[in-house]
Amino acid sequence: AAPCDLYASGGTPCVAAHATTRALFDSFIGSLYQLKRGSDNATLNIAPLSAGGVANAAAQDSFCNGTTCLITIIYDQTGRGNHLTQAPPGGAAQGPEAKGLDSLAAGGGAPVTLNGRKAYGVFIPPGTGYRNDATNGIAVGDAAEGIYAVLDGTHYNDQCCFDYGNAETNAQDTGNGHMETIYFGTAGGSGAGSGPWVMADLENGLFSGQNRNSNPGDKTISSRFITAIVKGQPNNWAIKAGNAQSGTLTTMWSGPRPTDGYNPMKKEGAILLGVGGDNSNWAQGTFYEGAMTSGFPTDAVENAVQANIIGAGYATTSLVSGPAMSVGSIVSLRATTACCSNRYIAHSGSTISTQAVSSSDSIATRQSASWLVVSALSATAASTPGTYYLSNVRPVRYYIVPSTSGAGKYHLTPLKARDGRMKRVIQPTKSQAVRRAALRSQLALLLQGDSISDGPQTLGSTSEEPGGDQWVDEMPT
Ligand code: AHR
Secondary structure, eight states: OOHHHHHHHTTOOEEEEEESSBOSSTTOOSOOEEEEETTTOOEEEEOBSSTTOBBOHHHHHHHTTTSOEEEEEEOOTTSSOOOEEEOOOOSSOOOSSGGGOOBOOBTTSEEEEETTEEEEEEEEOTTBOEEESSOSSOOOBTOOEEEEEEEETTOOOSSSOOEEEEEOSSSSOOOTTSOEEEEEESSSSOOSTTOOEEEEEOSSOEESSSSSSOOTTSOOOOOSEEEEEEEEETTEEEEEEEETTSSOOEEEEEEOOOSSSOSSOOBOOEEEESSOTTOOOOOOEEEEEEEEESSOOOHHHHHHHHHHHHHHTEEEOOSOOSSOOOTTOEEOOBOOSGGGTTEEEEEETTEEEEEEOOTTSOHHHHHHTOEEOOSSOSTTGGGSTTOOOEEEOSSSOOEEEEOTTSTTOEEEEOOGGGOGGGGGOOOOSSOHHHHHHHHHHHHHHHHTTOOTTTSSOOTTOEEEOTTSOEEEEOOOO
16 A cells, blocks of 8 residues: 555654655545746656556656746645645745745656655755645644655755755744644754764754754664655654665654653644745755645555655666767756756856856857757767767868867877778868868867757768868767
8 A cells, every 4th residue: 555545544644745756545536746848848747657666757747848947836636735845934044036936846856766756855055945835634733644755865955954844834933832744854953973863853952862962762764765754743752764675664753752852743734845934945855755734644654655665666777868969969957946047158268157048149148158069078088989070071081189288278189190091081171270270270179069061960970060070970990
């Protein structure tokens, strides 16, 4: 059974269930999350491939092909409407987006496979967060609840606060005991070793045990995928964690509440992901799935949830998603965050920055934001298979190779010694100086992203320059 079926069978039903990777009920076939793409602001809901199944990542790949996508909504699977959307500004921090909203996560930021099927998690850099301040059925006051999440155990920092769980409804720090969330990272309190640790954000404190001191029972996390649990009931709460790919859960803390304002708790029932209760938004992490329950789940149910997560078969996959970058093609790199999606990585001389560039700007401006894809661009690249070269098809072939005198510098090399065929070719029709000058100008154009006369060059293709020179793009043999 899926996690929320297990929680229900234990009498502690899910009142919020969020996952971009899979259904958390065996019967769930509705929308898991919504994407918005950059090219036209169109939106698309992603559902499981089948009831209870893995998300339809192929639909995302198709929808986002050639553009960028943001995760705009993480839907609640319980039917209570506890969806997560872009977090608002709070008492501690404004987000980087318009009106102080936090950023949204990029759709392709956290690719994984579940039993071999591709899916995407929610990759949260600093400044990114989701929230729902008007929820239905989430614990308030001292009421009991359970929270679990599957996270990336290698993506964290020492800032406040990569949280998932119960928080204030006004994004302000309203005092001790007003939050009860999973926290993951190395901020605040600590456990054994150097971290990261699963802790609890109970407001004005990240707790690894009963107080803000170190709790040696809270072990450092070392697995790539982790199951994290925080649960609380009157004057009792627990932290548990385990490897989400194998093994059992470890109880990191189980015992009474902290004393200074945390007993009884004053939970408010908002839900947040990736930020602190007052929108402290300097933390980072990756969320794959999670749920919140009504009632204090039993260890037996949580063990069954852990077994189900293991059975889901989370595994890493290539970080490369979307269209492949092909050596020799010319690309521009655009920012995806909503504040800045008109900005591209550009250079002014040797200085790199992001600049607002559009198709109506001058060629020089557009060239400054265009980049040639090369591979193995290093001092040894000239002899590295896969390196991209331009060569003149005229008899004496000059190759453009990276210079050993400094990164970003090139020189022209006849490469006769490498290529016996060079010795048998006919006389050049133009002087060496003319050919060298032409090569230099073509290199300059390529480095600035000009598509020469017939678009990006591909290995083996030829093109005729206006001046009559013919060029072939090839690997030296
Ligand atoms: O408890 C840690 C953090 O402190 C909370 O998330 C935030 O609201 C406050 O700044």
